[in-house]
Amino acid sequence: MRITVHGAAGDVTGSAYLVETSSARVMLDYGLFQGGKKEERLNRRRPTFDPKSIDAVVLTHAHLDHTGRLPMLVRQGFAGPVFATRATVELCDILLRDSAFIQEMDAERAARKNGGHVPDEDRPLYEIEDVELTMSRCRGVGYDEPVEVAQGVTARWIDAGHILGSASVELTIEDAGTTKTVVFSGDIGPRDVPLLRDPIRPEHADLVFLESTYGDRDHRSVDASIEQLAGIINEARKPGGRVLIPSFAVGRTQRLVYELGEMMRDGVIPSTEVVVDSPMATRTTDLYRRHRPLFDEEAWEIIDAGEAPLDFPSLRFTLGPDDSKALNGVGGGVVIISASGMCTGGRIRHHLRHSLPKPETHVVFVGFQARGTLGRLLVDGRKEIKMFGKILEVEAQIHTLGGFSAHAGQTELVEWMTYLQAHTPRVLLTHGENGPRRDLAKKLDQRWGLKAAMPELGEIVEL
Numbered sequence: 001m002r003i004t005v006h007g008a009a010g011d012v013t014g015s016a017y018l019v020e021t022s023s024a025r026v027m028l029d030y031g032l033f034q035g036g037k038k039e040e041r042l043n044r045r046r047p048t049f050d051p052k053s054i055d056a057v058v059l060t061h062a063h064l065d066h067t068g069r070l071p072m073l074v075r076q077g078f079a080g081p082v083f084a085t086r087a088t089v090e091l092c093d094i095l096l097r098d099s100a101f102i103q104e105m106d107a108e109r110a111a112r113k114n115g116g117h118v119p120d121e122d123r124p125l126y127e128i129e130d131v132e133l134t135m136s137r138c139r140g141v142g143y144d145e146p147v148e149v150a151q152g153v154t155a156r157w158i159d160a161g162h163i164l165g166s167a168s169v170e171l172t173i174e175d176a177g178t179t180k181t182v183v184f185s186g187d188i189g190p191r192d193v194p195l196l197r198d199p200i201r202p203e204h205a206d207l208v209f210l211e212s213t214y215g216d217r218d219h220r221s222v223d224a225s226i227e228q229l230a231g232i233i234n235e236a237r238k239p240g241g242r243v244l245i246p247s248f249a250v251g252r253t254q255r256l257v258y259e260l261g262e263m264m265r266d267g268v269i270p271s272t273e274v275v276v277d278s279p280m281a282t283r284t285t286d287l288y289r290r291h292r293p294l295f296d297e298e299a300w301e302i303i304d305a306g307e308a309p310l311d312f313p314s315l316r317f318t319l320g321p322d323d324s325k326a327l328n329g330v331g332g333g334v335v336i337i338s339a340s341g342m343c344t345g346g347r348i349r350h351h352l353r354h355s356l357p358k359p360e361t362h363v364v365f366v367g368f369q370a371r372g373t374l375g376r377l378l379v380d381g382r383k384e385i386k387m388f389g390k391i392l393e394v395e396a397q398i399h400t401l402g403g404f405s406a407h408a409g410q411t412e413l414v415e416w417m418t419y420l421q422a423h424t425p426r427v428l429l430t431h432g433e434n435g436p437r438r439d440l441a442k443k444l445d446q447r448w449g450l451k452a453a454m455p456e457l458g459e460i461v462e463l
């Protein structure tokens, strides 16, 4: 048996692993490479395997960097089932549709620029029909229920606490009389944060693929971030004041809604108008609310007290573009949560265009800002930016809060290995840039005496 690494090797996007035995071929995640032109080219590369020969796909969670190439695989002839937790299947429906829609819009824009012709590099990777076909192949499974996904390959999903439905996947692989256990960490969430349950630490494996997104550092504390956010919201209560929070629609927005509700329920801030202005964030929040059996104890204490963890009286969701535009006239401390999280698209850009030149505006960044994005320019303190073809002076106050990350920090990644390390498995670090991978490898050696390897893109791991 062997496993080929088809993405997220020395990078944080494009997660994909092909598991092969003499009788089965299973793809574990099939994510989009995201970032710039180089990543775009990787998405368009012909696969080095035959998509028709894959028996099944297994997903850790719905984020596009783990699922976003799946409709391409289907388009190229993959005809088997896709296994994922039930919440992941529902989230994939939202995320993959949105991904296809954005690609189709981009292609239309490119066609307008090029006299009706769409250049090769702007062609959509897939369309809505491909997503629909992909979704028809999805089979929702529960946590901790072993499922034989292909001949001799059994998968079990273990809560990873990263986003709703997220899991680490344990594969038990039988081939030619031997059995091996491989654990794919997926993305691991932080511990002791509310709403989602803490990641579960797996107990046994011969081989572990461990994510290393924040392999080089620990996050600032949640309490400090909440205190800072409360201060900003109170400061913005002046005439004309407003708080803009660019936020990822899936996961981060729901966490913010939870925290803001708690701040009001606990009297940390007075009742404050909070508006979620992103159709995808609205649909996702609704989905989270329907999956409350997956919530943690803290969220259930709120439910048991007769309240809703993802709701409060002064929260509302915009209905359409007109409702969104009307927010320009609202001031006096309103909090607007809108996507995209790095300000590369979505309605947040219209709010920024309107409010960045105003010193009463506070822009609060709660997530990672990649190089080359508008979000990164603002975080880096740029005083003039170009938007919609115009130069804008940045007079707004820019803040960065580190405590709302959906990823485990370095110490938590090391401690996630607590039980696994007892059997001295082979450890391969993926889903992280090389700096963080090296730092995490060092820590794993110091703490557990484990020598972790750092596979390259296309590397084959023999078992």
Ligand SMILES: [Zn+2]
Residues within 6 Å of the ligand: 061, 063, 162, 187
């Ligand atoms: Zn993720």
